[in-house]
Amino acid sequence: MATRVRLKRVHYHYPDTKWILNGVDLAIDSGEYTVIFGASGSGKSTLGYLFNGLIPHFFGGTLKGSVTVNGIDTKHTAVSELFSHVGLVIQNSDAQLFNSTVENEIAFGLESLGLSAGEINKRIEDITSALDIADLLERSPETLSGGEKRLVSIVAVFCLNPSVLLLDEPYSNLDWKGIQLVRNLLLQIHQSGKNVVVIEQRMGRFMQDSTRCLIVDQGKIRFEGDSSDAQRILVKEHLVPDYPKRLRQNKLADNDTILATENLSFFIDGNRILKKVSLEFRRGEAVAIVGQNGAGKTTLIKHFNGLLKPTDGKVILQGEDVRGKSPAELARRVGVCFQNPNDQFFKAQVKDELLVGQRILGEKDASGFAEICHVLDLHELLDRSPYRLSEGQKKRVAVASILAMKPDILVLDEPTVGQDGRFKEAIVKILGALENTGITTIIVTHDLDFAQATTDRWIVLHDGQVVADGDPSDIRCDRQLIFKGILDTPAEKMELHAEAQ
Amino acid sequence: MKRFDPRTKLALGMMAIASVLFAREPVSLLVEFAIVLSAVPLMGLGRKLLHSVRLIGSMIVFVFIIGFFFFDLQVAGLLSIRLFTLLTVSFIFFYSLDPQEMGDALRKMGISFEFSFILTTAMRYVPMIGKKVRQISDAQQARGIDLRPRIKNISNFIALLMPLLVQSFILADDLALAMEARGFGSKLRKSRKTYHITIIEYALMALSCGSLVAFIWWERG
Numbered sequence: 001m002a003t004r005v006r007l008k009r010v011h012y013h014y015p016d017t018k019w020i021l022n023g024v025d026l027a028i029d030s031g032e033y034t035v036i037f038g039a040s041g042s043g044k045s046t047l048g049y050l051f052n053g054l055i056p057h058f059f060g061g062t063l064k065g066s067v068t069v070n071g072i073d074t075k076h077t078a079v080s081e082l083f084s085h086v087g088l089v090i091q092n093s094d095a096q097l098f099n100s101t102v103e104n105e106i107a108f109g110l111e112s113l114g115l116s117a118g119e120i121n122k123r124i125e126d127i128t129s130a131l132d133i134a135d136l137l138e139r140s141p142e143t144l145s146g147g148e149k150r151l152v153s154i155v156a157v158f159c160l161n162p163s164v165l166l167l168d169e170p171y172s173n174l175d176w177k178g179i180q181l182v183r184n185l186l187l188q189i190h191q192s193g194k195n196v197v198v199i200e201q202r203m204g205r206f207m208q209d210s211t212r213c214l215i216v217d218q219g220k221i222r223f224e225g226d227s228s229d230a231q232r233i234l235v236k237e238h239l240v241p242d243y244p245k246r247l248r249q250n251k252l253a254d255n256d257t258i259l260a261t262e263n264l265s266f267f268i269d270g271n272r273i274l275k276k277v278s279l280e281f282r283r284g285e286a287v288a289i290v291g292q293n294g295a296g297k298t299t300l301i302k303h304f305n306g307l308l309k310p311t312d313g314k315v316i317l318q319g320e321d322v323r324g325k326s327p328a329e330l331a332r333r334v335g336v337c338f339q340n341p342n343d344q345f346f347k348a349q350v351k352d353e354l355l356v357g358q359r360i361l362g363e364k365d366a367s368g369f370a371e372i373c374h375v376l377d378l379h380e381l382l383d384r385s386p387y388r389l390s391e392g393q394k395k396r397v398a399v400a401s402i403l404a405m406k407p408d409i410l411v412l413d414e415p416t417v418g419q420d421g422r423f424k425e426a427i428v429k430i431l432g433a434l435e436n437t438g439i440t441t442i443i444v445t446h447d448l449d450f451a452q453a454t455t456d457r458w459i460v461l462h463d464g465q466v467v468a469d470g471d472p473s474d475i476r477c478d479r480q481l482i483f484k485g486i487l488d489t490p491a492e493k494m495e496l497h498a499e500a501q
Numbered sequence: 502m503k504r505f506d507p508r509t510k511l512a513l514g515m516m517a518i519a520s521v522l523f524a525r526e527p528v529s530l531l532v533e534f535a536i537v538l539s540a541v542p543l544m545g546l547g548r549k550l551l552h553s554v555r556l557i558g559s560m561i562v563f564v565f566i567i568g569f570f571f572f573d574l575q576v577a578g579l580l581s582i583r584l585f586t587l588l589t590v591s592f593i594f595f596y597s598l599d600p601q602e603m604g605d606a607l608r609k610m611g612i613s614f615e616f617s618f619i620l621t622t623a624m625r626y627v628p629m630i631g632k633k634v635r636q637i638s639d640a641q642q643a644r645g646i647d648l649r650p651r652i653k654n655i656s657n658f659i660a661l662l663m664p665l666l667v668q669s670f671i672l673a674d675d676l677a678l679a680m681e682a683r684g685f686g687s688k689l690r691k692s693r694k695t696y697h698i699t700i701i702e703y704a705l706m707a708l709s710c711g712s713l714v715a716f717i718w719w720e721r722g
Binding site: 108112114346357361387 | 548552599600601621622625628629636637639640641642643644645646647648649659660662663664667668671672675676677678679680681682683684685686687688689690691692693694695
C-alpha cells in the first residue's frame, strides 16, 4: 500500500511562540480514513497545516524533521504545487468560500490547475449532478445554510481530485442534520478511493466511518488505533464531556413568572421567522431552547432584551412590557451572552473587560466582581489580554462580562460551540453554581447532551413555532419529533459512552 | 443587460454616474431622477431598492437638513435628489455587475489578477462585514453598552470598532490561508470565462458616450 503522507521526527513552532509540535512520526497509507483528535491548543490543526505545505511556506516559523506527500518533500515545494495533492477545508466557512457564487467557488481551484474552460465546466457538471447540488450553483455562499456551506467547501476542494482530503473541524457549528449531510459526503469520498483526514475535538458517530484514530496532546501523538479504543481514551481524558446526572428542581412551580412572551411573531422582509410564540419562564428555572439551526432560536432570545422588536405580540419582563426600552437598559435584568466571545472584547485586559458592566452600573462595591471571578475561576486571567486566551477561557470571560451587570435572567446562546470536553464539563459546574444564586437560566443550544445536563425544561422550536415544551427526558424520546426530523435520535453520546466502556 | 460583457457594463455604469455628477440644471437632474426611478421597477428591483433606501435614508435626510440651513429649500432639495439618483444609479450598476465579472472586466483591461481579485473580494465581503457589525452591536448592547446613535454614546463606539477590527484581521488571515490552499499563487492559472464585446454593445457605448459629451456641452451652455 502506498504511503500518502509521511512525517518523520517533526518539530515545529510558529514565529515567536514556543514549540507546538514536539517530535511527531506519522505515516498515512492510501485509502485510510483518519480522524485526528485533540483538545483546543493541542497542536492538531498545526499538524494538518504540514500536509499541504502551509507550514512552513505560509506560516513561517521553524520546522525540523521531514514531511513528504506522495513522495514530495513539502519543505522544498510551493503550496501552489501541493494543493492538487492535499485539499484543505478550513473551519471558517466565511473565509473558505470567497467567491460570489457556488459555481465560481468550485471553478476557482480548477482555474488554478490551469484546466481548459471546457474541462472545468464538465467537472462542475459531473460533480454537482453526482452529489445532487446543481440547484445551489447560482447561489451566493452567504445565502446557504451551515450544512450547505460546509458541503460546498468540501466539493470545491474535492473536485481538484486531491489524493488526500484534509478537513479542520468539519462538524463544528452544524446541527445534527448538517452533520449527517457532511458525514455522508465524506463517506462517499472515502469510498471513491480517496484518503480522508478529519481533525476534530468532538466525538460523534462519524468515528465509526474511520479506519484509524489518532489523539494529539501537547504536540505529540499520544494514541493510534481504532475508533472504539480511541473513544475509551477520549472519555477517560475528558476530551469528550462526561456530565454528572442532573438532579431535577421541582420546587419552582409556585415561583412567579419572570419573563413571558404573548403571541410573539416576527417577520423580516415578509418572511415569517417567529409565529405566535407564547411562553412563560419562572424565577430560578433552568430552561433550554432547542431546535435545528434556522429554527428561530436566536431571533427569539433577541426579543427578551429588546434587540428586536416584535412585529406582533409582546414580551413581558417582570410584569412590564419591554417595548420602548433599550437593550442597554434591559441588560441589567436580562443578560444575553452570544455565541462568539470575540464580538465582545475591546479592552487590553480581562479585568477591564469585566469592569465595563460595573462602570455602567456606577458601582463602587467590588464584592460582586470578586464573586463572579470566583464562580468562573478567572483570578489567574485578570491581567491577561482577552484576545490571547484559549477558546474556553474566552467564553468564561464573555459570560462573566454579562454577569457583571447582575441580571436576573442569564441567556446563553450556543455556549458549547467550538469548545472541547473539558470546557463543557466546566460550564456545567459553573451553571450549577449560578443556579444556587437563584438566577434564571435560558440556554439556546442544539447540543442535546449539554441541554440535558443543565436544564429541567426544554422548549423545542421548529420553523419559528413552539412544537414541544416540557420534561427533557420525555421530549428526547418523542418519536413524533424524531420522525419529523426536528430532533436527532436520542442519546448519541450515551451510545458512544456505553461502547467505550 | 445582464448578458452584456462586463466591460460594457462598467463603461455604461461609469457614464451614467458621470451624467448625474455633471448635471447642473435642476431640470436635467429631475429628468435623470425620473428616468432612474422608472428604471428600478422595470428591472424588478423595487423591493431591493426600498430595503437599501432604509439604510441610506438617514444620509439623504442629513444632506437635506444641512442644505436647508446653510442654503435654501431649493438647494437642499436638489442636493438630496442628486444624492439619491447617484446612489440609485450605483445600486443598479452593482446589482447588474457581479463582483467576479467586475474582476474579469478589470483583468481584460490589463489590471493584474492579484489586484483585481483583492478588489472584488473586498466587495464580496462588504455584506458580511455589515452582518458582523450587527452581531457585535447586539453582543455589546446585551452587556449594557449603549450604542444608539446619540452624542453621549460616541465614546462607546470603541466597543464596536475594536472587535470589528480584530475580527476583520482574523478573517483576512483565514481568507489568505484558504486562497493559498486553493492555488491562488499558481502560475498555471487560467480564467474559464471568455468575453467578447458585440457590435451592438460597441454601438451602445458609442451612443452613450456621444450623448454624455453632448449633454455636458449643453449644460455648460
